[in-house]
Amino acid sequence: MPSELERLLREARETLPEPDPAVTRRARESALDAGRRRPRRLPLTVGVALLGACALGVLLGATTVSSGRAAPAAVGFGFLPEPGWNVLQTGRLPTSARPALAIGANVLLSPEDGADELPYATLLALPPRGVVIVVGSIGPRDKPDAVFPKRRLPLRLRDAAPQIDWGVQVRPARPLGQYQLRATVNGQTVDVQIYFGTEQPRPDVIAAAQRQLDRLVVGVGSPLERVVERAQPLRRPANTAAGTAGSVIDRTFLCTPSYGRATVVSSPRGTPEVLGARFTSSGYGRVSSGSNADPLSDLVAVAQPGFRNSATRFPGSVYASARRCVASRAAVSLTRTGLPGPSVTFRTQDDCTVRAKVLVRVRVILARSATWRRLGGPGGVYNGAVPGPVVEAELAMKDSSTGRPLALVKLTRTGQTQLWTSPQCV
């Protein structure tokens, strides 16, 4: 007799995606053509197929094998720029506490974009032949695994998979071609995101992207050439409007944690979650009632899209429990006054003892406009604002009965976090 798990397994296949209409059209044509073929034409068919295969091989070769220069032995982390490309990067070798980011673009980077964050302004204005490659790393990895398999430089675009990161298309109105390639290179984690200005980039554009990817430097080597922080200066693109944030959510809630304890968690992007490397944080800050066994323990959370715990994936970006929190007009300061420093930038979790209730204020600048609405949640309902990504967010908590500040979390658009807590929290 099938178990409950087996029933769920069978039903889960219904969540599998569907093919793209363009692929369906092509498949339909080829199926109908295949159906018309006659056996006596086999030699001709084989000939045509061989010719086609040769042509395809030439095309693939042209699009995936670079004619550019491979990166020479170099130190650091980042791109050596191809002619016509701009690079912007943190330059240093990454560590888990100080992740590194490298950006390569065949367009001028917007001055709105920094070296340590996803270049949203550039992506929003990316023309059809534009390419932006963003490579992130959180430093050494003990050993490669299925998520970050071992690969050698130069990385190959053909190994990348189409990827809408956690369901978020950066530019829904004019979709980008978004691809992802993960690897462990020279013992370092490497997460490559490739953005094309169109969903179906032309072969010459793909080839150009491959040439820049060939020039990626990861870590070790003889210091013949050094990756520098900014290989080329930023220039403001002519006639390009500055990127603007879509909306600001600023709300305060009065929440009732269970057992007189409110837990504040800050988890920077890329940090392994509870189950180890299987789930890594997308970058979030949250206040919960402190009970890990209770899936409804979250009071208020703010996160880069993809916020998930081991059981649940939320669509993004800010949430409040409809069961434990109510809207409040009380004032909660978004400053670290009363909270001793310095801030903690790695994943941390502090339990704060409270008398009864906590006031939690969340202020989020979102890259796209968003409305606050009811969302489903595990076993209940959360209120939340759906579209991300988060440009900037702050989450402050104070004890409602004493008025003392308890914690302040800051979240950046790259998913980095800072946390300050009061001595009341341990």
Place this chain on the structure above:
Amino acid sequence: MQRHPDRELIVLARKGSRDAAGALFDRYWLFAWRAAYAVTMNRTLADDAAQEAIQRAFGNLGRFDTTRPFGPWLKRITINCAVDELRRNGRPTGFDVGLPPLEEWAARDASEEGLELWAVVDAVVALPPAKRAVLVLRYWLDLPLEEIAGLLGLPVGTVASRHSRALAELRVSLSEEQHNAI
């Protein structure tokens, strides 16, 4: 044409009817693509495998025994193509889970049951490839263990033990997820 049984469509398609071939394609394409995706867990590989399978099947309609059902035959071809595609690409795991657009998800699947099913899919995807393949073939493509053994070139006993270990691992993984829920 849409209501004709498979057998009639196949006979008509053999005689050169594009309408019949088109109707047969429309009936089975999604099925074939999802089968390829279930095996490869990668859109690009699934596209290639499903197209190749459907081309092979339609190119061989003349030799198809119409006393037998079309669906299982196509499924077998598709799975073979998908497994070949994985071997050619040397990557038995893919992580393109193919999430639907954000708004679509929120509107359609934001139910407790929906989230539970997503957790199951995530847990299956996270399994080691050898175990994942057995579960996918067994539960998403409804193959008996004997057939899975043939497909993967393994003894049935090995497949059976992988099947039970994979289920156990999945059970543990899902229960840990429950307990570790934030």
